[in-house]
Ligand code: SF4
């Protein structure tokens with residue numbers, strides 16, 4: 001967390017009103033994750049079901065193809081892995097930090 | 105132009121709402137308020153207003169609908185009583201904290217249990233700390249006048265808070281009185297058009313209303329609310345004066361009756377203050393220096409002004425039409441202690457009229473008698489229950 005001074009009550013908008021729409025992007029929620037979705041590109045058929053279903057807009061795409069996961073905002077709900085229709089799942093949920101902790 | 109008419113309190117408030125012509129009215133019935141929204145629905149059906157009339161399935165929904173419409177920039181109203189207000193509780197707070205200038209007449213009625221449909225102030229007192237501005241009315245005239253002023257007060261630039269217009273159930277709401285009503289056009293001119301600075305239907309400037317507000321911001325928003333209440337105090341005064349210029353009926357925080365030279369004074373709110381005038385008149389004829397202070401604005405609480413107005417009064421009786429169960433008296437009693445803290449006054453609490461228990465002139469004379477005894481140095485209980493059977 002940066003130590004920058006937040007605005008005081010005299011300058012804040014009333015009642016918590018947010019005037020710049022779409023600022024959820026600035027709020028990193030990735031730290032809430034217990035499990036993380038791992039994408040396996042070789043299994044992916046680029047149907048974009050995961051993109052449609054992700055409640056946090058965390059599936060990254062380019063030119064209509066799945067390209068990865070935004071771990072800054074992904075909360076690890078597992079919906080993408082659940083809906084993935086590929087014959088061999090192209091997204092699987094792994095324990096967050098599992099590999100780093102060496103508990104494979 | 106004033107017109108003299110005979111109306112019940114509920115009819116008078118519905119009339120005020122018609123003349124205000126709000127953008128949205130959310131309606132749910134509850135005794136003794138029901139008539140207000142029922143009469144208003146007739147105005148809607150007859151094309152006398154342009155209001156979007158939303159019939160909802162509960163009071164919680166009524167206030168939620170008002171919050172939604174007010175956040176969309178619409179001038180919004182609803183009305184309720186007692187348990188209806190209690191059911192609203194969650195969203196009553198949200199209306200104030202989201203800074204939405206909703207206006208809500210509350211026809212005061214005792215809270216259950218045991219179930220009771222008659223007047224006391226326990227409903228409004230439950231919303232005392234919700235962040236709403238609370239005005240009380242002595243009669244249909246004041247209820248009508250308060251409803252119109254409430255629109256302007258709540259929508260004032262630095263205020264933006266909801267306003268509760270209180271009137272005593274049945275005593276005011278169902279009794280017919282003669283009162284002056286304004287010209288509809290004058291009311292329209294007085295309330296003006298509501299233009300919210302930011303609202304949800306402004307598609308060119310999209311906003312978020314009511315977001316998550318955690319440890320790092322919530323406190324600042326509460327601090328803003330406290331400040332807004334200070335502005336509300338100014339707005340109530342300014343608009344009450346302006347309303348007086350228009351109608352000849354000026355309003356402030358409170359009104360004194362034979363207060364200037366009074367030695368014993370009762371302070372209270374609502375219809376009983378009318379009855380108390382009769383008691384004061386009788387006592388004055390007997391040479392007793394009795395007086396009254398009728399409080400109109402309960403939230404924000406005009407403590408400094410009250411202290412000044414009562415500075416010369418040695419013994420003050422406080423009329424509380426609600427109990428706090430703190431064992432320290434009613435809500436107004438507590439506030440009066442704050443207002444007069446550090447001064448020499450003797451304060452005595454009279455809890456009266458709960459569940460619509462009749463409070464007549466002789467009860468009020470009895471209270472003055474107790475104040476007189478206290479003034480003469482006789483011991484009088486601090487907290488008294490008037491009109492209850494032992
Ligand atoms: S785990 Fe949930 S939040 Fe994360 S990418 Fe998948 S669907 Fe989105």
Ligand code: SF4
Pocket residue numbers: 039043044045046047048049050051066080083084085086090091
């Ligand atoms: S749902 Fe599965 S297969 Fe479809 S794009 Fe996402 S990861 Fe690929």
